[in-house]
Amino acid sequence: SEYADISLKDIDQVSKSSFPLCMRHLFEKLREDHHLKHGGRMQLGLFLKGVGLKLDDALAFWRAEFSKKVGSERFDKEYAYGIRHNYGKEGKRTDYTPYACQKIISSAPGVGDHHGCPYRHFSEDNLRAALGRMGLSSRGMEDVMDKVRNKHYQLACTLTFEAVYGTSCDVGINHPNQYFEESQKILKS
Ligand code: SF4
Incomplete structure (x- = not known):
């Protein structure tokens, strides 16, 4: 993108200054509950990919939150796949686009x-x-x-x-x- 890719250390500040309400809400709930159900993981995950969050940073970001709720082992087993999948690294390797x-x-x-x-x-x-x-x-x-x-x-x-x-x-x-x-x-x- 023509803007500097979003980095993990800036993500909280940027969520407050630049995310639309739908994404602010998902972001806040993830930080609060350390969990999001499938629809939320897809909507926020693809948005974050669209703003330039790299796959490794995305995995670190979701892992840090989910680990507090389900443990890092379960995250790696059950949830990491979905994130790599969104980035086209698993399954059909489709490069999924953020939702309009x-x-x-x-x-x-x-x-x-x-x-x-x-x-x-x-x-x-x-x-x-x-x-x-x-x-x-x-x-x-x-x-x-x-x-x-x-x-x-x-x-x-x-x-x-x-x-x-x-x-x-x-x-x-x-x-x-x-x-x-x-x-x-x-x-x-
Ligand atoms: Fe705004 Fe579109 Fe998000 Fe609704 S879905 S809050 S209209 S950006």
Whole structure:
């Protein structure tokens, strides 16, 4: 990518400054629970690959968290394969691409899942709280909630982007990795 690849020592800071809400949520839950179910591992794992996290760093990152929950032996046995698989190093060796908003919005997270699009899948209370943590004013929040009520989830995300970075985003948000890149452009300019 044209941006410096993300490194492990920066990942927490970058998650707060540049990840869209769907990925911030998965990242925080992983740090908190030291675990994510399959849908979350796929959605966050492929996103992180898309922002330039190298396979070795990805394995170290997931291993550090999962080890706290299931132990490193079980991680190596049951979970490392899936990460290498996402990077095209196992199975059919397909180089899997990160999910676009449309796919994430139309997913159906169940109980205990943290993947999906918060604008589509969070309760109103949870969404308002999350937007508050991103620093939205009450005016900004009402504009976002208005788009949510009309089921314009990507527009809600675009308005959040504009509020967070204080600039317009005329192209609109259609992919979590695009959100990341647009935000890096602004933060690094
Ligand atoms: Fe993520 Fe896209 Fe939803 Fe924004 S609109 S939170 S980038 S899935």
